[in-house]
Amino acid sequence: MTTQQTACILCSRNCGLTVEVDEATGRLGRIEGDELHPVSKGYLCQKAARLAHYQEHDDRLEHPLRRKPDGSFARVSWDEALREIAARLVAIRERHGGRAFAFYGGGGQGNHLGGAYSRQLGKAMKSRFVYSALAQEKTGDFWVNGRLFGDQRCHLTEDVEHAEFVLFIGTNPFQAHGIPNARDTLRELSKSTTRTMVVVDPRKTETARLADVHLQVRPGTDAFLMAAMLGLIVREGLHDRAFLAARCTGFEALEQELGTLPVEDYVRRADVALADVERVARAFARARTACVRIDLGLQQSLHSTLNSYLEKLLFLVTGHFGRAGCNNFHTSFMPILGNTDERLGKHPRTAHHQMFPIAGLYPPNILPDEIEHPGEDRLRAMVVDSANPALTGADTAGYARAFARLELLVVVDVAMSETARLAHYVLPAASQFEKWEATGFNLEFPDQAFQLRHPLLPRRGESLPEAEIYTRLLEEMGELPRRFPVLELIARREPAATGHLGAIAALGAAIATRPRWAPYAASILYRTLGPALSTARARPGLEPPAAAVPLLALALAYAARYPREVRRAGHQGNRLTLGSALFRKILDTPQGTLISRHDFADAWSFIAHDDGRIHLDIPEMRGALEALRREPPPDATRPLVLLAGERRSYNANQIFRDPTWRRVDRDGALRMHPDDARALGLVDGGRALCSTDGGELTVTIELDDALRPGMVTLPHGYGQRYRGGAPHGPELNRLTVRAHCDPLARTPFHKHVPATVRALDGAGG
Numbered sequence: 001m002t003t004q005q006t007a008c009i010l011c012s013r014n015c016g017l018t019v020e021v022d023e024a025t026g027r028l029g030r031i032e033g034d035e036l037h038p039v040s041k042g043y044l045c046q047k048a049a050r051l052a053h054y055q056e057h058d059d060r061l062e063h064p065l066r067r068k069p070d071g072s073f074a075r076v077s078w079d080e081a082l083r084e085i086a087a088r089l090v091a092i093r094e095r096h097g098g099r100a101f102a103f104y105g106g107g108g109q110g111n112h113l114g115g116a117y118s119r120q121l122g123k124a125m126k127s128r129f130v131y132s133a134l135a136q137e138k139t140g141d142f143w144v145n146g147r148l149f150g151d152q153r154c155h156l157t158e159d160v161e162h163a164e165f166v167l168f169i170g171t172n173p174f175q176a177h178g179i180p181n182a183r184d185t186l187r188e189l190s191k192s193t194t195r196t197m198v199v200v201d202p203r204k205t206e207t208a209r210l211a212d213v214h215l216q217v218r219p220g221t222d223a224f225l226m227a228a229m230l231g232l233i234v235r236e237g238l239h240d241r242a243f244l245a246a247r248c249t250g251f252e253a254l255e256q257e258l259g260t261l262p263v264e265d266y267v268r269r270a271d272v273a274l275a276d277v278e279r280v281a282r283a284f285a286r287a288r289t290a291c292v293r294i295d296l297g298l299q300q301s302l303h304s305t306l307n308s309y310l311e312k313l314l315f316l317v318t319g320h321f322g323r324a325g326c327n328n329f330h331t332s333f334m335p336i337l338g339n340t341d342e343r344l345g346k347h348p349r350t351a352h353h354q355m356f357p358i359a360g361l362y363p364p365n366i367l368p369d370e371i372e373h374p375g376e377d378r379l380r381a382m383v384v385d386s387a388n389p390a391l392t393g394a395d396t397a398g399y400a401r402a403f404a405r406l407e408l409l410v411v412v413d414v415a416m417s418e419t420a421r422l423a424h425y426v427l428p429a430a431s432q433f434e435k436w437e438a439t440g441f442n443l444e445f446p447d448q449a450f451q452l453r454h455p456l457l458p459r460r461g462e463s464l465p466e467a468e469i470y471t472r473l474l475e476e477m478g479e480l481p482r483r484f485p486v487l488e489l490i491a492r493r494e495p496a497a498t499g500h501l502g503a504i505a506a507l508g509a510a511i512a513t514r515p516r517w518a519p520y521a522a523s524i525l526y527r528t529l530g531p532a533l534s535t536a537r538a539r540p541g542l543e544p545p546a547a548a549v550p551l552l553a554l555a556l557a558y559a560a561r562y563p564r565e566v567r568r569a570g571h572q573g574n575r576l577t578l579g580s581a582l583f584r585k586i587l588d589t590p591q592g593t594l595i596s597r598h599d600f601a602d603a604w605s606f607i608a609h610d611d612g613r614i615h616l617d618i619p620e621m622r623g624a625l626e627a628l629r630r631e632p633p634p635d636a637t638r639p640l641v642l643l644a645g646e647r648r649s650y651n652a653n654q655i656f657r658d659p660t661w662r663r664v665d666r667d668g669a670l671r672m673h674p675d676d677a678r679a680l681g682l683v684d685g686g687r688a689l690c691s692t693d694g695g696e697l698t699v700t701i702e703l704d705d706a707l708r709p710g711m712v713t714l715p716h717g718y719g720q721r722y723r724g725g726a727p728h729g730p731e732l733n734r735l736t737v738r739a740h741c742d743p744l745a746r747t748p749f750h751k752h753v754p755a756t757v758r759a760l761d762g763a764g765g
């Protein structure tokens with residue numbers, strides 16, 4: 001047994017771990033929180049202890065596979081698979097152009113390092129269509145950030161740990177995490193007599209139980225509640241006039257609208273007590289420091305993009321921004337998001353929906369239509385990487401139908417997923433514990449950290465890291481030569497003291513003379529400088545660190561942008577060497593390292609608008625806010641509202657396939673208030689049929705008086721056909737409908753699906 005450092009890959013917090021590794025069997029043993037991790041500092045939740053179920057299970061892929069005409073798969077060599085895929089991709093590109101190709105995925109909660117390589121394929125295919133699960137969650141938020149702050153990459157975080165007043169809306173950090181060391185932070189907040197925690201949620205969640213005030217709103221009415229709070233704040237003059245005058249534009253246009261909102265009507269619609277809303281709105285506005293933390297309960301519910309706008313208005317009109325204990329920006333080390341303002345017309349719209357990208361990403365909700373589009377410009381070929389849209393996209397049946405129409409579907413994954421079963425080729429990636437890996441979800445401020453995870457175990461079978469898979473594919477496509485003799489020589493001979501800057505300069509010179517190489521800098525570095533990278537921490541028999549080489553370029557860029565802040569985090573070097581010193585520290589510190597230390601006041605330098613101000617007035621959002629006044633009550637044909645995708649103790653993203661990882665809730669039960677169950681003749685543990693406009697599922701009933709009557713919940717992360725068998729737990733997206741989505745960002749309204757539930761014969765009470 002040896003003890004190694006890595007991170008949990010089950011949610012965006014990526015808590016640092018120490019893991020016992022059995023060298024003889026190649027298995028993971030005891031898993032604990034890593035005290036040395038710069039952010040989580042030893043914290044972890046119960047899910048991390050079960051990570052061995054991700055590493056070891058029967059759906060792991062070990063060899064490249066090609067689908068046979070009868071639908072089964074045959075093992076093929078890497079050379080054969082990549083040669084055939086390359087030939088088919090090139091033929092599709094030559095015949096139909098870049099619009100015929102889309103890339104999907106490129107990383108989840110823990111694997112973003114491969115993205116530096118996989119994104120190159122889009123360039124080779126002359127395609128800018130990148131679909132991502134992030135675009136069925138957060139793109140409405142990114143769009144609003146773009147308008148408010150001038151760049152869709154101006155992403156926000158919240159200083160919950162130091163806020164006097166915290167407003168959680170549509171989030172249950174106790175289960176969903178998303179804030180530093182969530183359970184400890186919530187308990188601290190709850191215990192304090194000088195701080196206030198308010199939760200807005202239709203469920204009495206674990207977080208709500210710790211709160212000072214719980215507003216148990218009617219599902220889907222968050223926009224009404226937030227608008228009412230803003231109306232109260234403006235009506236009572238509690239907005240921060242000095243902040244608005246000094247830092248914002250456009251408040252005048254909003255003031256009239258906010259000041260005349262029908263507050264009492266909206267509060268009635270949300271079905272909470274007016275006195276409670278008044279108390280919360282006043283205390284939030286008057287607090288010395290306050291922040292708002294939201295998540296998918298808000299972003300995947302009715303009025304998704306408007307919700308993102310209103311929650312930001314709450315902390316902006318009250319001046320709770322750019323200070324300790326408030327909402328703030330954060331830096332980004334890995335470029336996960338782009339900035340694609342649709343008003344500039346620079347980014348292609350899709351053929352069928354004429355949809356534009358937000359932050360560079362297209363929404364999964366439109367993907368099946370883009371494949372089934374009747375025109376010549378339809379989508380014909382896709383590579384899906386580390387994602388399982390056949391199970392996670394709204395409308396599972398629609399996805400299966402559309403994927404069957406693709407001329408080429410290639411899946412790169414660790415496991416035989418539901419999407420992989422639909423593919424023409426399946427390429428096995430090394431697991432996140434068998435290669436160098438990292439996450440781009442670094443949301444910390446003012447201190448920022450980064451962890452490059454070292455491999456713990458040898459690769460399984462013929463699996464390869466993404467760096468190797470995509471570089472070989474580009475070589476097969478004729479985009480890159482297989483050797484770069486001059487660059488290889490420079491990288492090999494360069495003395496360690498120069499921090500690889502000679503290799504970087506040589507690459508720059510090579511690209512200057514051959515600009516067609518420019519999009520493939522990651523693969524060229526991987527082939528040339530990669531083999532020369534070394535760290536004393538690399539272990540024999542495991543993957544060498546070559547795939548980590550793009551981080552050198554990122555470290556150089558980060559240090560050039562934030563030299564003072566990088567030095568404050570303890571890194572040393574001059575204008576030329578600071579970035580390579582940062583890279584060296586990242587490479588040699590498997591527990592992760594602080595990379596920069598900002599001041600809160602630096603937030604203002606992040607704003608991208610030329611005037612340096614926050615532009616509060618967004619005409620589309622003002623229109624949506626006005627439209628709330630005329631919105632009819634929701635259709636009552638289906639009497640229940642299904643929250644599709646609840647986070648629970650034993651669900652996670654799709655990377656757990658072996659159902660035995662769950663200690664409880666093996667069926668992924670449908671939770672229902674006892675009063676609703678009684679009215680429907682259902683009992684705890686009984687079987688029932690849940691129906692929506694999308695389809696129906698047989699479910700197990702679990703009574704839960706924490707829910708508001710009238711709502712039912714099902715968990716995400718179930719439905720896998722482990723070992724090719726029947727689905728384990730609910731295939732949730734058989735119930736969701738693609739058209740039930742936000743009109744702007746196309747985010748599905750998963751948290752508000754009209755539903756009916758009835759007892760199956762003999763199963764009720």
Ligand code: SF4
Pocket residue numbers: 008009010011012013014015043044045046047048177
């Ligand atoms: S699932 Fe738990 S242990 Fe894993 S990263 Fe999230 S909070 Fe940390």
